[in-house]
Amino acid sequence: MNTMKLKKPTLLLDKEKCIRNIQRMKAKADKSEVRPRPHFKTHQSAAVGRWFKEAGVSAITVSSVTMAGNFVSDGWQDITIAFPVNIAEIDDINQLANQINLNLLVENKEAVEFLADKLKYKTGIYLKIDSGYHRTGVPVDDHQSIFNLIREVQGYPIMQFKGLLVHNGNTYNASSTEDIINIHQNSQIELGRLKAFLWGHRINPELSLGDTPAMSVVENFEGIDEIRPGNFVFYDVMQAELGSCTYGDIAVALACPVVAKHPERMEIVIYGGAIHLSKDFITGKDGNPIYGKIVMLNKDGWSDVMPGTYVKSLSQEHGIIKTEIGFFEKVKIGDFIGVLPIHSCLTVCQMREYFTFDGKRIGTMNG
Template identity: 50%
Template sequence: MMTNIYATIERPTLLLDAVRAQRNIARMALKAQRNRLRFRPHFKTHQSAEVGEWFRAVGVTAITVSSMTMANYFAAHGWDDITVAFPVNLREIAAINALAARVRLHLLVENMAAVDFLATRLTAPVAIWIEVDAGYRRSGVAWDDGAALTAVADRVAACDRMQFQGLLTHDGGTYAARTHAAIADAYATTVQRLNQARRVLAVHGFQGVELSIGDTPACSVLDDFGSVDEMRPGNFVFYDWMQVEIGSCTWEDVAVTVACPVVAIHPERNDVILYGGAVHLSKESLRRADDSPSFGAVVYLEEDGWSAPLPGAWVRSVSQEHGIVHADDATFAALSSRIQVGGLLGVMPVHSCLTADLLKRYLTLDGATLTMAPFPNSMSSQLVASG
């Protein structure tokens, strides 16, 4: 660390270890190259043009985003092959047409209503992926609904402004896994289902249909991706406490931690009160062994970054601005000897995508501030709306 960055921190601040992040990027890019996969990383995690340049440095030319607003932001920073990995929002047709005239834009469809609308309203060419629900039950055409898959593909093929690219899915099932074997099993099931959907389309004359997958656990753990053509992981750039618990990475791979001011210490109940709550960390939680929630792992902030997570301490609850750290007796004794009111304590976030979206800028360990996309974040809007 070149400077004492901690002396400058006044409020919850997202620390970024650029060395770890760039190492994560290089490792995933090499894995894609070894497997001859198109590497189209999801930029929704970092949302930063400056971090995006780290991907360019390893040869990335195509990216994934989660909204048209994000697509426009990255297009303005020179990215010209962009997938919006969210079912197409028809109310943004003007933005879609404007961007499609400037870049190679990929859109997701999962119903005939969307395809029929695009067929009559598109003014520029787009690539189309049919989103497939391979069992996650979020969005997409059911993997075993051959009639629906064929109907959508036929309608896409009938429009000269839509180029049918292939089948795309997000395998949320790997996030429930806690072993590498379980991740591999979930991935194998997803790819088997995608291949079945592709075979159905092949029977109806669709050849060269590509398969695109995109979950960080499988992309991190596996070395053989079977018959897929493209990988779109996003969270891996930073990882987080959830990915450590899943087994996707170790804590030494996690590239972000939130530095939180300590505002109170309550030894009578082994609690430390942080300025760092739901509007900073999010309300995403993991279940502990006793089924109580943890809203983040607790770490010491050190000269060269942060420590390993303290095994006997966790963020037990969050409200809007408050984070309450609880510790067992032995851990609290050690913790209270190292921190004081007015000091700082680190929280390794459960879900770095949400935490980054809330805090909107990074402070690197050498003291640089990296900005993120300037559009309003969705998470804080939801928190305000819900009171």
Template identity: 45%
Template structure:
């Protein structure tokens, strides 16, 4: 195992711990097997062909993505079962048609209007009807069961449609805290989804495929009644938000940002790092106990020769961002030891957005 060459890092740099990430991948794969469901990881978290191979090595064959561009990227890398887990955009019809000719493509819709676009396809696709069971982002409200039933059967009549299913993303689990709260979201969402399915008329009802998933519930729950596949994504890296709500432990976080210190302000218990909103994103969390009631955009981690330990540095966190600057609250004793150019290793609030913003990253072997 080689030591991390810290001297080669000159600016903000994403670090991916190979050991932790592959362990996270393998754990979720095993959970899916034990629960009797297919695993379709959401690749929007890492967006990397190289990291995608780690999933394939663990047994993954089907993936979800959040854009046509991402679908094209992974189709070119050899993936042949791809779900576009975002409502259909009619302006991308040409690219979607080409993708559907090269792989088994699943599209997501949430209104009858989308069927006009499906009718214009020359290739066959699978269709998922997105259901909103309480998250409130996209999808048909779960209580509009007649509408959902009619849409499923209308879709099934189209010659371009091979199979129709229901898709759920219980993103409200991200606002939960602890296993009991995550379990409540999980059970309520699946119960509502089951009620929707029960009210869908034949012939669609008997052949519906059900896809659900989010990292908190998939990480903490052991069974997924009524579900054929799960679609977590953030679990490959996890992040500060996931640790805060209890979806993972500190040692599961597999992505951090190495950030040079560019200014020191002992009089205000702060240093400033070169890592701002364009690197860490604007996602944050609040905790009166750990972060003094301030917004926390990232937690400083204990550094090691191989990357970072699975432990935070108490009292050291990013509490303010501008475009390129990150204001880091730090204990006075630690500020005294910190010099300009030193690197801080910071676990971001939301790893998906950090990875999307940075694109480039460094894979480290990590500590076993």
């Protein structure tokens, strides 16, 4: 990789690591005999999507109608929009349902009744279940409401009830891999009770589960029909700190030019701010926020994480790096250094394109 050709903040993609992450998760799904339906909101790229096809993936998850349309254009024919249906987009939804096997997500009677009236083509329906994250969905222990809503869906031939869809996003707040496993297992216990209740009413729903931390560390997917992790394709600092991956699995880094140095504070200023990285952070051992970890760029990609060195604050274009004397003296004005993002999904959304080590540009749906 020739950093001499870089001019401004540039998102670098390690294709080899990315493909390895894809293949590892696909092998894990195959071993557990579950359907892989990876979430494409992390990479948002037709080119990266093709690497999934090459690994044997045929069904995907997206987070918007627009994103679904972009991947339909690249030949994907089995798509779940894992976001509560936005009824204002019904015309676009009907266009998609006429072309592909489309699954929508509902969690209330109003949406079901609207779809029953306005859908023109048979569409799969998943019911959003909240098993502890408390972002959205019907509470997993509200068995009667879930049953009533399923019966509502089943009452309309235009809709095919597929199953229950869960995102245990509370695993992102875990303090250890053991905590991630416990959150997953507790969710499975509650979902098992729900499925037993539904079986008693002759309803046998599929269970679709998706969160990168649990899908990365849990080995047994018993009782699950499909998995929908997304972030694993690139991983990031948050996942490494959770124990979902190693720092060596992270497949993207933001290359940023050094524009100033302040020896009195042991701080380095880079051109690379919130509009590039987002403002997601993790909390360091000292209680202060960390907005990115620092690596040195080299011809093969980037180094291990530099000790005692991290992005301490961000403004719009500025990034302020706190470091130690050795790294401070090594870095010169005009050098490009790498920042491993805290949350790769948002960094990709901000940057809209990546460059591989051989200089190939890979665009996203927003680029």
